[in-house]
Amino acid sequence: MSIIELLQRSELFSGLKPEQIEQIAALGHEVVYNAGDAIIREGDPSDEMYVIRSGMVEVLVSRGVIPDVPGPPQLTPLVRLGQGQFFGEMALVDRGARSATVRCAEDGTVLYLIPRQAFWSLCDDNHHIGYVVMRNVAADLSFKLRHRNLQVRLTGDES
Amino acid sequence: MIYKVSYVVVDKPNLGAIVNLDTPPRVGDRVQLGDGLFEVTEVIDLLPPREDFSYLHVTCRPVQEAT
Numbered sequence: 001m002s003i004i005e006l007l008q009r010s011e012l013f014s015g016l017k018p019e020q021i022e023q024i025a026a027l028g029h030e031v032v033y034n035a036g037d038a039i040i041r042e043g044d045p046s047d048e049m050y051v052i053r054s055g056m057v058e059v060l061v062s063r064g065v066i067p068d069v070p071g072p073p074q075l076t077p078l079v080r081l082g083q084g085q086f087f088g089e090m091a092l093v094d095r096g097a098r099s100a101t102v103r104c105a106e107d108g109t110v111l112y113l114i115p116r117q118a119f120w121s122l123c124d125d126n127h128h129i130g131y132v133v134m135r136n137v138a139a140d141l142s143f144k145l146r147h148r149n150l151q152v153r154l155t156g157d158e159s
Numbered sequence: 160m161i162y163k164v165s166y167v168v169v170d171k172p173n174l175g176a177i178v179n180l181d182t183p184p185r186v187g188d189r190v191q192l193g194d195g196l197f198e199v200t201e202v203i204d205l206l207p208p209r210e211d212f213s214y215l216h217v218t219c220r221p222v223q224e225a226t
Contacts, residue, residue, distance in 0.1 A: 009161060009179065014210045056176075080192065082178030084161070105193070143214060146205060147165040147177060150216055155172040 003030075003112060006053050011140060012086050015132045023122060024129070028114040033057075033104035039111070042073075042101045046091030048115050050102075055109025056082050060101045079147065080105055089137050091116055161212050165205060166190065168197055168219045184217050196222045 003025045007013045013021055030053065033039055039050065042062055058080050062073035078100065081087060087102050095116075123130030162183050168174040176192050184190070188199040197219035206214035 011161075011163060011179075011212055014212060077173040078175075080174075080176035082176060084163075084179030085177055139209070143163065143165070143206070144177065147167070147175060147216075150165065151167050151172065151175050154167045154169050154218060156170075 001053070003028075003053075006051060006084070006112060010051050010084050010086060012051065012089070012133060012136050014136055016129060020126070020129050023126075024114065024119070027118045027122065028112050031111050031113050033109050033111065034107045035104055035109075037104040039102045039104060040088060040098050040100075042098050044098045046088060046096065046098050046116070048113050049086060049088035049092060049119075051086045051112040051114070052081060052083055053110040053112055054083055055107075056080055056105040057087065057109060057111075058103045058105045059087065060103060061099075062101070075101060079144070079151075086140070089140065092119065093134070093137060160208070163212050163214050165214075165216045166192060166197075166219055167216070168192065168195075168221070169200075171195075171221070183213070183215060189222060190217075190219060192219070198222050 004018070004021055007021045007025055013024060039057060059078045060075040061078060063076050090096070090099055123133065162180040164178055164180055164184060166176045166178070174192050174195065184199050184202055186199055186202060190197050190199060199217050200220050201218035203216050204214065205216040208214070
């Protein structure tokens with residue numbers, strides 16, 4: 001699957017014309033991770049988002065903040081994301097610090113990294129691209145929230 | 160059509176997943192989530208389809224409990 005095909009099959013870019021997707025594809029590059037690798041860490045600055053080309057990642061959040069306790073924070077898994085999904089998109093919306101840690105869950109997971117600043121510049125130049133992507137980001141965040149609600153309902157987990 | 164699927168495993172917090180599939184999951188299918196194998200017990204439309212995407216929720220249970 002080419003990068004163009006990957007982006008065409010990602011909901012993030014659903015509704016864009018092929019030439020617009022080509023413009024987005026020109027902004028980023030591929031990165032490869034192995035199982036256990038930290039891709040982004042909760043609290044870190046956010047400068048890019050990722051589309052999963054193949055493999056699987058795991059989204060985790062830390063339980064509480066206890067600065068006096070040495071060692072890495074205890075992480076709770078929230079969800080796994082597979083091919084065609086994207087993460088780091090909240091950085092596009094709020095420019096805040098990373099809200100969660102994302103760890104690679106399968107060896108050889110291939111991601112497509114899109115730098116935030118370059119993407120914002122493209123959206124500033126083409127408001128239609130910006131509108132469509134922001135609509136899709138909102139729809140995806142809504143889907144993830146519905147998934148989380150079902151998870152609480154069916155498992156009783158309120159972490 | 161691309162099927163965007165939310166998987167939740169009953170009584171197994173933190174094992175859920177979101178993936179895109181080319182064919183819709185069906186009750187009785189088996190799916191690998193993490194290190195475990197699970198059986199699909201329920202498939203429902205989560206949202207109305209939009210453009211090329213269909214949005215589904217799948218409930219699973221561990222295969223060990225099903226046998």
